[in-house]
Amino acid sequence: MQTLYLAIVILALLAIVCGAILGFAAIRFKVDGDPIVDQIDSLLPQTQCGQCGHPGCKPYAQAIANGEAINRCPPGGETTIKALADLLDLEAIPLDAEHGSEAIRTIAYIREDECIGCTKCIQACPVDAILGAAKQMHTVIVDECTGCDLCLEPCPVDCIDMLPVEVTSASWHWQQPEQLIATSNLPHSRGESDHA
Amino acid sequence: MHKIWNFHGGVHPVENKTQSNQLPIIVMPIPAQLTMHLSQHIGKVAKAIVETGDYVLKGQLIACAQGFVSANVHAPSSGHVSAIADRTLPHQSALSGPCIVIDTDGKDQWATLSPTANPESLSKPDLLNLIQAAGITGMGGAGFPSAVKLQPKINIHTLVINGAECEPYITADDRLMREYAAQIIAGIQLVQQLIDQPHCLIGIEDNKPEAVAALTYAADQHTNIEVCVIPTKYPSGGEKQLIEILTGKQVPHGGIPADIGMVCQNVGTVKAIFDAIILGRPLINRITTVTGKAAANAGNYEVLLGTQVADILAFAKVDLAKTSRLVMGGPMMGFTIQDTHTPIIKSSNCILAAADLELAPVADHHACIRCGQCEVACPAQLLPQQLFWFAKAEEFEKAQDHNLSDCIECGACAWVCPSQIPLVQYYRYAKGRLKTINSEAQLAEVSRLRFENREQRLVDEKLAKEEKRKARALTAAAAQAAKRAANPSAEDPVAAALARVNLKKQAKTNAATQKSTEDEYKELKTAAAITRTKLNKTRKALTNAQAQDHEQAQALQQTVIALTTKAAAAAAELHAYEAKLGLDPEKEKTLQLAVAKANGVVRKLEKSLATAENLQQLEAEIFNAKAIHEAAGLALEEHQANAKEKPTSTQES
Ligand code: SF4
Ligand code: SF4
Ligand code: SF4
Ligand code: SF4
Numbered sequence: 001m002q003t004l005y006l007a008i009v010i011l012a013l014l015a016i017v018c019g020a021i022l023g024f025a026a027i028r029f030k031v032d033g034d035p036i037v038d039q040i041d042s043l044l045p046q047t048q049c050g051q052c053g054h055p056g057c058k059p060y061a062q063a064i065a066n067g068e069a070i071n072r073c074p075p076g077g078e079t080t081i082k083a084l085a086d087l088l089d090l091e092a093i094p095l096d097a098e099h100g101s102e103a104i105r106t107i108a109y110i111r112e113d114e115c116i117g118c119t120k121c122i123q124a125c126p127v128d129a130i131l132g133a134a135k136q137m138h139t140v141i142v143d144e145c146t147g148c149d150l151c152l153e154p155c156p157v158d159c160i161d162m163l164p165v166e167v168t169s170a171s172w173h174w175q176q177p178e179q180l181i182a183t184s185n186l187p188h189s190r191g192e193s194d195h196a
Numbered sequence: 197m198h199k200i201w202n203f204h205g206g207v208h209p210v211e212n213k214t215q216s217n218q219l220p221i222i223v224m225p226i227p228a229q230l231t232m233h234l235s236q237h238i239g240k241v242a243k244a245i246v247e248t249g250d251y252v253l254k255g256q257l258i259a260c261a262q263g264f265v266s267a268n269v270h271a272p273s274s275g276h277v278s279a280i281a282d283r284t285l286p287h288q289s290a291l292s293g294p295c296i297v298i299d300t301d302g303k304d305q306w307a308t309l310s311p312t313a314n315p316e317s318l319s320k321p322d323l324l325n326l327i328q329a330a331g332i333t334g335m336g337g338a339g340f341p342s343a344v345k346l347q348p349k350i351n352i353h354t355l356v357i358n359g360a361e362c363e364p365y366i367t368a369d370d371r372l373m374r375e376y377a378a379q380i381i382a383g384i385q386l387v388q389q390l391i392d393q394p395h396c397l398i399g400i401e402d403n404k405p406e407a408v409a410a411l412t413y414a415a416d417q418h419t420n421i422e423v424c425v426i427p428t429k430y431p432s433g434g435e436k437q438l439i440e441i442l443t444g445k446q447v448p449h450g451g452i453p454a455d456i457g458m459v460c461q462n463v464g465t466v467k468a469i470f471d472a473i474i475l476g477r478p479l480i481n482r483i484t485t486v487t488g489k490a491a492a493n494a495g496n497y498e499v500l501l502g503t504q505v506a507d508i509l510a511f512a513k514v515d516l517a518k519t520s521r522l523v524m525g526g527p528m529m530g531f532t533i534q535d536t537h538t539p540i541i542k543s544s545n546c547i548l549a550a551a552d553l554e555l556a557p558v559a560d561h562h563a564c565i566r567c568g569q570c571e572v573a574c575p576a577q578l579l580p581q582q583l584f585w586f587a588k589a590e591e592f593e594k595a596q597d598h599n600l601s602d603c604i605e606c607g608a609c610a611w612v613c614p615s616q617i618p619l620v621q622y623y624r625y626a627k628g629r630l631k632t633i634n635s636e637a638q639l640a641e642v643s644r645l646r647f648e649n650r651e652q653r654l655v656d657e658k659l660a661k662e663e664k665r666k667a668r669a670l671t672a673a674a675a676q677a678a679k680r681a682a683n684p685s686a687e688d689p690v691a692a693a694l695a696r697v698n699l700k701k702q703a704k705t706n707a708a709t710q711k712s713t714e715d716e717y718k719e720l721k722t723a724a725a726i727t728r729t730k731l732n733k734t735r736k737a738l739t740n741a742q743a744q745d746h747e748q749a750q751a752l753q754q755t756v757i758a759l760t761t762k763a764a765a766a767a768a769e770l771h772a773y774e775a776k777l778g779l780d781p782e783k784e785k786t787l788q789l790a791v792a793k794a795n796g797v798v799r800k801l802e803k804s805l806a807t808a809e810n811l812q813q814l815e816a817e818i819f820n821a822k823a824i825h826e827a828a829g830l831a832l833e834e835h836q837a838n839a840k841e842k843p844t845s846t847q848e849s
Contacts, residue, residue, distance in 0.1 A: 046640035048647050051730070055722050056647055097755070100733060127646040146643045153729060169235070171635075172289040173628020176588070177561070177618045 037065045043083045047075040048126035049148035051100045056126060064088075071095050075147075077102035106147045106162040108140045114159035121151035121160060198397065198424045201444040203437045205575045206429040207608045209364050209528065211403060216487040216494045217367035221375055223498045224511055226273050230298045230502030231283050232258065236541035237333040238340045239265030244296055250277045253307035255478050258296050261328070267341045267542075268331035272480040272500035275300035286524055286538045288531035295539075298502070309476035315386060323390045323473065330472030331542075332479050335464030336369075336433070337529070339543040342465055348454040352391045356442055356453070356460040357384060357398040359407065360426065360433035363526035366546040368483040369463050371496040373400070373407035376467050377414035383466030384421055386473055391459060396421040397442045398463075401428045430528065431606040435460045437575050449599055464545075484544055486512040489551035490519040499540050505547060506536035514549045523548040527555055528607040562615040570609035570619065576602045580609035584619055587626035592633065595626045603627075665833060669694060672830070694830065720773055724766040731759040787832040 041061035052072040054060040064070055070084040071093045078095065085092035095102060110121070110130075117135040122128075129145040132138030140151075140160075152160050165171075235241040242259035252258055252271040259269035278299040282292035312318065318326075328343035336358060357380075361369040373380060384396050398415070400408050402425050415421040426432055426441050436447045439458055447453050453460050464482065471477045480501055487494040492513035499508060505524070509516065523530040524538070526546055548555075570580035578599055586595035603623050610619040673694055738752040 041644070044640075045636075046643040046647065048643065050722065050726050053723070053726060055719075056651075057644070058647070100730065101737070126650065127643050128650050129646070144642065144646060146639075149729065149733075153725070153732075167289075167291065169285050169287055169289055169291045169293050171632070172287075172291055173631065174288070174621055174624035176625045177621045 034062075034065065037061050039087060040064050040084065043076075043080060043087060044073060045076040045080060045146075047146040047148045049075060049146070049150060050126075051075070053099065069093070069096065072099045074100035074102055075105075105165050106149075107142050107145045107165055108147065108149075108151055109142075109161050109163055110138050110140055111159040111161065112137045112139060114157055116157055118156055120154035120156065124150045124154045126150060198422050198442070199444075200424065200426055201441055202427075203432070203440045203575055204577045205573045205608060206431065206437075207573050207611050208428070209430055209611060211428070212365045212487075213367050213370070213403065215491075216365070216485050216496060217370050219495045221371050221483055221496045221498050224500070224503065224508065226300050226302060226304055226500065227503050227507040228300060229278070229504070230272050230275070230300060230500060231504060231537075231539040232269050232272070232296045232298065232502040233283070233285065233539065233541055234259050234269060234294045234296065235285075236269065236339060236501070236543070237267040238338060239263070239267070239344075241294060242266055242269050244280050244294070246277050246280075246296065248277055248280055251275070252277060252298060253305055255309060255480060256307040257329075257478070258298075261331070261341075265341055265344055267333050268329060268478070269296070270331055270478040270480050271298055272502050273298070273300045274303050274305040284535045284538050286533070286541050286544060290534050290538075311476040312473055315389070315473055318389075318473070320390055323386065326473050327390075327469055330468070330478040332465060332468045332472060333542045334462055335468060335482060335543060335545070336462035337525070337543055337545065339541070342461070342469070345459060345461070346387065346390055348391065348459060350454060350457065352394045352454065352457055352459050354443060354458045355384070355387060355391065355394045355396040356435075356439055356458055357396060357463060357466060358433055358435070358438055358460055359398055359400040359404075359411070359463045360438055361404070362401060362428070362430045362433035363528050363546075364430070365487050365548055366485050366526050367487075368485045368496055368545045370404045370407050372467060372483050373404070373463055374410050377407075377410035379470045380411065380463050380467050381414045381418065381421065382474065383468075383470035385418070386469055387459075387461060387466060388420070393420065394459075398423045399426050399432070399438045399442050400424070401426055401432060403428045430608060431575055431604065434575060434604050434606060436604070449602055479542060482540070482542065482544070484508070484540060485546040486514070486549070487546065488514075488519070488549035489554050490515050490549035501542060502539045504537050504539050505533060508540070508547060509536065509549065516549075518551050519549045520552045521550045521555055523550065523555070528611065529605060558618075559616045561617045564615055564617060567614060569612045569614065573608040573612045575606060575608060576604055578603055580619055583626070584617060584622050587622040590629070592626050592630050596630060600626055600630070669833065694834070717773060720766070720770045724763070724770045727759065727763040727766045731756065731763045734759055787828065790828040790831075 037058075038061075041058050044057040044061060046057050048056045050056065051074050052060045052063075054063055057073075060068070060073065064084065070088065070090060071081050073080055074095060078092075081095065082092050084090070108129075115132075115137045117132060117137060119132065119134055119138070121138060122130045122132060126148060127144055127146055129141050130138055130151060131141060147162065147165075149162060152158075152162065234244060240262040243262050244259045246252060246258045252274065254271060254274045256271045257268055258271050258277075261268050275298045277296055279295075279297040281295060281297065283295040283297070285291055285293045287293075312326075315323075324343055324346065327346065328341075332342040333339045334342060334345070359369055359373055361367070384398075388394060388396060398411060398421065400411065400423065402408075408423060408425055412423045415423055424442055426438075431437055432441055435453060439453055439456075439460060440446055443458070445456055445458075447458075448455060468479050472479065481498055482501065483496050484499050485494075485496050486508060491509075492515065494512065497508065497512065505522075522533050522536070524533050524544060524547060525531060527548060527550075530546065530548060564581055564584060566581060568581070570584075571578075574580050576599075582598055583595050583600055583603070586592070586598065586600075592600075600623060605620050605623060607620050610617065613619060676694065734752060734756050738756055
């Protein structure tokens with residue numbers, strides 16, 4: 001009988017000690033904010049375009065954390081869906097066409113002599129990438145522009161163009177070699193196989 | 197005799213060096229035009245400091261290094277700057293980059309040079325400055341600015357000089373070592389002086405006995421310079437491989453030689469350092485091998501930087517009709533040039549004009565049979581077939597985990613591969629994609645911060661505006677009250693309205709409801725805008741699709757129809773909500789316009805006040821205009837306040 005009591009006492013003590021350690025750790029190593037939302041947010045492309053139906057990437061991250069589908073971000077495309085699926089242990093599903101399709105990255109350019117300085121595009125830009133003041137010519141800081149298209153609609157004189165990002169010698173890189181034989185399992189070929 | 201180690205892997209391609217190393221270096225005449233690229237090096241593009249039409253002297257600085265990792269560019273001969281424009285880069289992409297084009301005048305007139313008679317007196321910063329000013333970059337291939345490489349953070353005990361020249365066909369360093377041995381040794385001494393007298397090992401492959409003899413003779417008097425003969429094996433001239441051969445030590449993964457106390461320099465680079473410090477001459481020329489079966493006068497040429505490949509080909513009597521492939525660099529690591537107007541840059545060591553069948557034609561490649569030969573050949577001790585699978589499956593992160601960045605793109609794996617897979621291109625592709633992915637991640641991080649800052653700013657601005665509005669309304673009310681106290685009979689409609697507003701404001705109990713209403717309104721607005729944008733986009737896509745593909749167009753048509761109804765619904769919902777809120781965006785806009793107009797009138801009058809003559813009249817006018825502005829402002833505020841109050845009151849009632 002005594003051994004039984006002893007066992008109970010020891011187990012109880014053990015439970016108290018472990019509980020105390022866990023409790024302490026929970027306070028000591030508390031993580032601020034919602035880590036899963038931040039993790040999801042860090043996988044989204046941060047274009048802030050709203051095509052997913054949310055006013056920015058962070059709100060969509062929040063929505064995903066609350067169970068929304070992961071295939072609504074066209075700028076991120078397959079890569080983002082794959083990354084999200086990995087993170088959340090879900091199945092990678094194809095992009096929801098209703099929210100748009102994956103397109104090449106573009107950047108906004110204001111045709112400066114046509115700009116009337118109405119500041120409407122500045123108000124629309126989610127990342128403050130447009131520089132200008134009332135009645136002054138406006139211009140886009142190309143390094144900051146995410147290519148979200150949101151400045152196009154408000155412009156009353158349609159002087160904003162979305163142009164594809166130019167390939168420079170710094171950003172250029174080799175393409176995957178062309179697949180030359182039928183037994184290959186690669187879906188499609190990509191470039192020339194000219195390899196010196 | 198210094199002990200020699202071995203490195204893992206390596207291959208023995210046919211050397212093909214005798215075609216070009218038999219004759220002494222020939223100095224090529226000055227071409228009519230020189231095209232100086234502003235980025236002949238790794239790092240930031242140099243900035244042009246001359247203008248079109250300027251006359252420049254030989255050796256004059258024409259473009260300044262920008263930032264720490266960058267290099268100066270000098271005029272290789274005297275003449276007029278005829279253009280500063282984009283020209284084809286000597287790069288596998290064949291893209292264009294900024295260039296200074298000089299039309300030479302044939303006088304080849306030097307700028308004033310400042311040679312150094314007794315270099316022993318120079319301090320380390322002096323030496324570094326001279327090397328930096330001369331625009332010297334690694335002449336072996338990569339083109340990394342030498343002045344940066346020669347400022348190691350830790351103590352250097354061994355200086356490795358690379359005279360291996362392991363790539364087939366190329367003999368530029370071979371001839372350089374034979375003919376400029378004394379200068380090379382003097383250059384090495386300068387580098388030793390600069391980095392605390394490390395022991396120097398010169399590595400030369402045993403297929404260059406004349407070069408070995410010349411350097412051994414020149415280094416005879418110097419106890420801390422050793423010439424080491426190493427077995428011929430490709431790629432013994434790789435920086436990390438040469439270090440392993442000469443010292444038996446391995447540079448850690450992802451590290452640089454300086455991490456283990458060593459610095460590696462090419463023989464061409466130390467010769468350039470000699471020229472820069474002792475003769476005061478900047479880097480304006482180099483030795484380039486012209487070889488291949490299509491070159492009648494194969495050999496080594498001293499060419500001015502900026503000389504176009506076409507000029508060199510003509511001088512070396514290359515039969516372009518016979519040339520099946522024109523390669524810049526060697527057969528293992530070089531790249532095909534399409535445009536013969538491409539100029540020579542600081543790192544161009546060879547032009548290979550290969551006749552038919554001289555280089556293996558690009559063959560059909562087959563599936564990897566997992567034979568493992570590539571792994572045996574890889575000098576970087578990687579798993580090439582594994583990297584290949586990852587690159588092919590676009591699993592770039594896994595490739596990174598398998599040390600893709602350690603691949604020196606030597607091509608040994610592709611050379612042995614029985615399936616003839618262009619492995620190196622796969623690695624270059626994977627490296628390129630990784631770079632893009634990283635830069636995109638950086639950009640995304642910036643965008644995220646900017647987005648968050650903006651959200652914060654908008655909230656702050658809104659709060660501040662609200663505060664200000666409240667304060668203004670209060671003072672106005674106080675003034676009205678005072679006025680009424682003085683003259684109780686006159687009932688001002690504006691004041692009455694304001695008082696009403698204030699009363700309601702003060703009794704504002706339903707702040708939470710109001711906030712959520714506002715949020716709801718905003719959400720509806722966003723939703724309407726987004727559906728509109730989407731509709732526009734799909735419409736555009738539809739027009740595109742209609743032009744090409746019928747089936748897809750039909751599907752898109754469906755989407756457009758669906759979206760149109762959706763957009764209409766969203767707009768309707770928004771309008772309904774606006775009506776419910778008592779919001780009238782149209783009216784608000786008109787009012788805003790009135791305020792802005794009145795404000796404009798005030799500003800204008802105030803401006804003319806400074807110069808005006810009949811001051812009193814103007815002042816009166818301004819007073820009037822201000823009054824109008826004030827009234828307009830109040831009307832707008834009231835409108836806005838009403839709109840906000842309404843839902844609260846409807847809910848209350
Ligand atoms: S669709 Fe646009 S806003 Fe939404 S997550 Fe993607 S990039 Fe961000
Ligand atoms: S400039 Fe236009 S396209 Fe670029 S981020 Fe701003 S709103 Fe988007
Ligand atoms: S190219 Fe890269 S993977 Fe292939 S052998 Fe050379 S270092 Fe190894
Ligand atoms: S040498 Fe070629 S076939 Fe053999 S394992 Fe390597 S990649 Fe595959």
